[in-house]
Amino acid sequence: MVPSPSARPRVRSFRLENGLRVLLAPEAASPTASVWVWYGVGSKNEHPGITGASHWVEHMLFQGSPRYGKGQMDRAVIRVGGELNAFTDTDYTAYFSTVPREHVGVPLDIEADRMTRALLLDPEVERERTVIYSEREGNENSPEFRVSEEILELAFRIHPYRWDALGYRADIEHLTPQQLREYYHQYYGTHNAVLVVAGGFEPEGMERTVRERFAPLPEGGEDVRVAAVEPPPNGERRAELSGPGTTPYLEMAWRSPALRDAATPSMLVLDAVLGGEVPMFSALAMRRGAEHPASRLYRALVDPGLAVRAGCSWHPQEYPGLFSIAALAAPGVALDRIEERIDREIARIQRTGPTPVEMDDARTKFQRGAALAYEGASRTGFRLGYFATVAPDGFEQRLLAALTRVTAREVRDRARELFRPEARIVVRYTPHGGAGDD
Amino acid sequence: MTDGETPLRLEPVARVGGLEVVRQPAPEGAPTFAATYLTAAGWGFDPKGREGTARLVNQLAVSAAGPWGRVELARRLDRAGGSLQVDTSPETAEISVWGPRDAWEPLLEILAASVRRPRFETEDLARAVRQLRERQLRERSHPGSRAHAEVLRAIFPENHPYRSSGLGDARSVARISRAGLLDFHRERYGGAGAQLVVTAPAGAAAIERAVRKHFSRMSEASRDPLRLPPMPRAAPRRVEVDLPGHSQVEVRVAGPSVPQAAPEYPAGYLANQVLGGRPLISRLFQNVREQTGLAYGASSHLETLRQGGWWVAGAGTGADRWTKVVPLVEREVARLRDQSVPDEELTTVRESAIGEIPLGLESTAEAHQLAVDVVYHGMPADFWLTWPGKLRAIRPDEVRAASGRVFDRNRSVTVVVGPLSAGPSHPR
Numbered sequence: 050m051v052p053s054p055s056a057r058p059r060v061r062s063f064r065l066e067n068g069l070r071v072l073l074a075p076e077a078a079s080p081t082a083s084v085w086v087w088y089g090v091g092s093k094n095e096h097p098g099i100t101g102a103s104h105w106v107e108h109m110l111f112q113g114s115p116r117y118g119k120g121q122m123d124r125a126v127i128r129v130g131g132e133l134n135a136f137t138d139t140d141y142t143a144y145f146s147t148v149p150r151e152h153v154g155v156p157l158d159i160e161a162d163r164m165t166r167a168l169l170l171d172p173e174v175e176r177e178r179t180v181i182y183s184e185r186e187g188n189e190n191s192p193e194f195r196v197s198e199e200i201l202e203l204a205f206r207i208h209p210y211r212w213d214a215l216g217y218r219a220d221i222e223h224l225t226p227q228q229l230r231e232y233y234h235q236y237y238g239t240h241n242a243v244l245v246v247a248g249g250f251e252p253e254g255m256e257r258t259v260r261e262r263f264a265p266l267p268e269g270g271e272d273v274r275v276a277a278v279e280p281p282p283n284g285e286r287r288a289e290l291s292g293p294g295t296t297p298y299l300e301m302a303w304r305s306p307a308l309r310d311a312a313t314p315s316m317l318v319l320d321a322v323l324g325g326e327v328p329m330f331s332a333l334a335m336r337r338g339a340e341h342p343a344s345r346l347y348r349a350l351v352d353p354g355l356a357v358r359a360g361c362s363w364h365p366q367e368y369p370g371l372f373s374i375a376a377l378a379a380p381g382v383a384l385d386r387i388e389e390r391i392d393r394e395i396a397r398i399q400r401t402g403p404t405p406v407e408m409d410d411a412r413t414k415f416q417r418g419a420a421l422a423y424e425g426a427s428r429t430g431f432r433l434g435y436f437a438t439v440a441p442d443g444f445e446q447r448l449l450a451a452l453t454r455v456t457a458r459e460v461r462d463r464a465r466e467l468f469r470p471e472a473r474i475v476v477r478y479t480p481h482g483g484a485g486d487d
Numbered sequence: 488m489t490d491g492e493t494p495l496r497l498e499p500v501a502r503v504g505g506l507e508v509v510r511q512p513a514p515e516g517a518p519t520f521a522a523t524y525l526t527a528a529g530w531g532f533d534p535k536g537r538e539g540t541a542r543l544v545n546q547l548a549v550s551a552a553g554p555w556g557r558v559e560l561a562r563r564l565d566r567a568g569g570s571l572q573v574d575t576s577p578e579t580a581e582i583s584v585w586g587p588r589d590a591w592e593p594l595l596e597i598l599a600a601s602v603r604r605p606r607f608e609t610e611d612l613a614r615a616v617r618q619l620r621e622r623q624l625r626e627r628s629h630p631g632s633r634a635h636a637e638v639l640r641a642i643f644p645e646n647h648p649y650r651s652s653g654l655g656d657a658r659s660v661a662r663i664s665r666a667g668l669l670d671f672h673r674e675r676y677g678g679a680g681a682q683l684v685v686t687a688p689a690g691a692a693a694i695e696r697a698v699r700k701h702f703s704r705m706s707e708a709s710r711d712p713l714r715l716p717p718m719p720r721a722a723p724r725r726v727e728v729d730l731p732g733h734s735q736v737e738v739r740v741a742g743p744s745v746p747q748a749a750p751e752y753p754a755g756y757l758a759n760q761v762l763g764g765r766p767l768i769s770r771l772f773q774n775v776r777e778q779t780g781l782a783y784g785a786s787s788h789l790e791t792l793r794q795g796g797w798w799v800a801g802a803g804t805g806a807d808r809w810t811k812v813v814p815l816v817e818r819e820v821a822r823l824r825d826q827s828v829p830d831e832e833l834t835t836v837r838e839s840a841i842g843e844i845p846l847g848l849e850s851t852a853e854a855h856q857l858a859v860d861v862v863y864h865g866m867p868a869d870f871w872l873t874w875p876g877k878l879r880a881i882r883p884d885e886v887r888a889a890s891g892r893v894f895d896r897n898r899s900v901t902v903v904v905g906p907l908s909a910g911p912s913h914p915r
Binding site: 056076078079080081119120123124127128129130131132133147148149150152175176177178179180181182183184185186187189190191292293294295296325341342343348351352354357358377379380410413414417418420421424425426427428480481 | 514515516517518519550557558560561562565566567568587610613614617618620621624625627628629630631730731732733734735765766767768773776777778779780781782783784803804805808835838839840841842843844845846848849850851853905
């Protein structure tokens with residue numbers, strides 16, 4: 050039996066006069082409450098010279114606002130047993146705190162204080178510079194991150210999806226406090242934010258509290274459309290990287306449709322059939338990790354001993370992004386053999402599309418995942434905020450309905466459209482040892 | 488969940504073929520179910536010369552089992568909306584299942600098949616060996632994994648089960664056969680001494696019925712417990728591993744520690760929270776990141792197992808900064824041992840640890856982890872209800888005294904792994 054995909058909680062939605070969108074998802078039995086603020090700003094709003102600004106501003110919003118000095122936000126939430134953090138992506142920056150329900154006022158107060166009045170003081174910006182270096186360096190220790198950055202560089206020539214949200218190292222060196230303050234004041238504010246409160250509270254009282262805290266904020270914050278349109282790819286692009294490590298690694302990517310594109314349902318099915326994992330509808334709190342033995346890539350690459358790990362990834366974005374396939378070579382296997390096998394697998398799905406069993410499995414997976422995706426206040430806050438930020442109202446429900454109607458032929462046609470040889474990007478990573486002395 | 492029940496109080500259900508079955512009421516309204524089987528089958532029991540066996544048995548148990556081949560089992564789980572997960576430690580192996588509450592009994596049947604009747608198919612073994620081999624290589628080449636491995640090697644003597652991460656090496660894994668896996672499984676995946684924790688919407692009677700149906704005929708033979716060799720006397724020491732080409736250096740200050748059942752554990756737990764276990768407000772985070780900007784992450788972890796444990800404090804930092812980070816971390820560990828924690832700091836950390844308990848009840852999976860911890864350590868069924876009282880009773884002088892034993896100065900090691908030679912301030 051497949052449960053109904055109508056697990057989305059009842060949501061009270063309203064907009065304050067200053068433009069702030071608010072979503073309240075009360076769950077009477079919840080012992081916690083989760084407060085999320087999603088801003089429609091990310092690395093899409095940057096340009097060379099200020100790459101990494103969105104992420105840096107995210108860090109600075111923990112470093113002081115009029116009523117919360119440096120470290121006081123953390124302390125206020127954590128001393129009541131709560132947790133808080135934030136993350137930055139290409140299309141958004143999100144802040145969250147989850148606390149025992151009786152303390153929900155604490156994060157609401159913090160978010161109201163820093164939405165338009167974060168301080169971004171010079172000494173704090175300078176101190177954070179090396180912290181951000183360090184975060185980047187930690188990522189660079191992974192060959193997968195190095196390859197991913199190279200893929201973006203090859204795929205995008207003019208669109209701001211060209212760089213990772215961490216930004217270029219050179220820009221982290223040169224960004225000034227004043228540039229960060231200007232960036233913050235341009236993009237942060239009531240017109241470019243969604244406030245989500247989920248969990249254990251009484252909705253009328255919460256609406257009053259939200260209005261008291263957020264309605265006095267001045268209007269502000271721009272949701273700026275990215276004007277740059279990436280031209281169609283005009284041929285395969287390749288790169289060979291080498292660096293520390295012990296296992297050769299291969300990633301291939303193709304330009305993909307944006308989230309709101311009509312192709313999204315068939316793209317999601319294609320992703321599920323090839324790789325097995327679909328993050329948008331993966332509610333699994335306890336997962337098998339990268340192991341999806343029923344998926345096509347696993348059976349083509351891991352089963353016969355060509356790779357120790359293989360999968361694909363599609364994170365639909367506001368603008369056309371990338372669909373990628375990656376594999377970690379099994380000991381002694383050349384990347385040429387892996388690449389050739391991936392080509393054969395692509396040709397197979399372009400020729401015949403998914404089987405009826407695969408179509409059925411994918412649909413079930415979406416419905417099951419969607420039915421469980423709203424468990425707990427934190428996940429509810431995340432999911433409501435994500436869809437409210439990147440998609441129009443009702444998008445998730447329409448998408449789920451569309452997923453039940455996708456046909457195998459549409460998925461096959463999507464594979465033909467997506468996997469064009471002239472649109473392919475290939476980056477291969479060859480390790481040069483570096484395991485150190487015993 | 489019926490009136491008066493709480494996920495914070497566990498309920499013994501039955502013993503089925505020696506298997507101790509424990510029920511945890513699911514959080515109210517939770518749409519999911521979870522269950523975990525725990526058995527003394529960690530890598531401390533690996534046959535000599537065939538290290539890696541425990542991990543392979545655990546991993547392959549969820550690959551193909553009972554009537555289901557690997558692909559069929561994966562599809563069955565996907566269709567049910569569930570997943571299987573394994574975890575191996577030096578002492579134990581765990582297999583967990585998670586999924587929608589309406590499918591709890593079919594999912595429990597899948598868990599039972601994985602526990603009782605894994606197939607260990609030859610092709611699966613070959614694949615798992617390749618994956619293990621890659622992890623062995625990665626453990627040596629990635630600064631974070633290598634630092635962890637070096638910490639354990641530096642702390643624990645030869646033949647100590649905590650000394651390795653259970654991956655074995657190329658030669659030991661090459662010696663592992665299907666027959667060896669079957670032997671290990673037969674000996675270690677039984678009923679006696681094992682536990683099954685079920686977090687479900689069902690009552691005790693329904694759970695017992697299901698367990699008797701699916702977990703019957705398990706071996707009730709008792710098994711030898713894990714034996715730890717004595718820890719030799721040791722002096723503080725330092726290990727440096729240069730891994731050129733990487734961007735970040737991993738710094739660790741670490742040492743052996745006490746088991747969770749030790750009387751000083753609650754005070755030691757609070758000491759670790761003060762040091763680096765409580766995110767964002769801990770001393771390491773404040774001093775290594777917030778005040779000096781030397782690292783993105785700085786934290787500490789107290790790993791307490793059934794018979795012993797270890798602690799690790801550390802940070803990841805740049806090649807030009809690690810020589811500044813090492814003394815900072817060492818100083819914070821020493822300060823904890825040498826000075827009392829101020830009342831206000833202790834109160835903040837303690838109330839935070841108490842206040843976070845409701846966050847563990849957000850979902851079935853999170854609540855279930857609380858229950859598994861209680862069962863793993865053999866703690867009372869109402870442990871989480873009494874834990875706040877225990878923490879509130881601890882005084883600052885007890886935290887300091889416990890720090891001396893938990894973070895034993897005489898056995899501590901400092902491990903630094905990464906592009907050491909790239910840093911301009913490297914002392915060599």
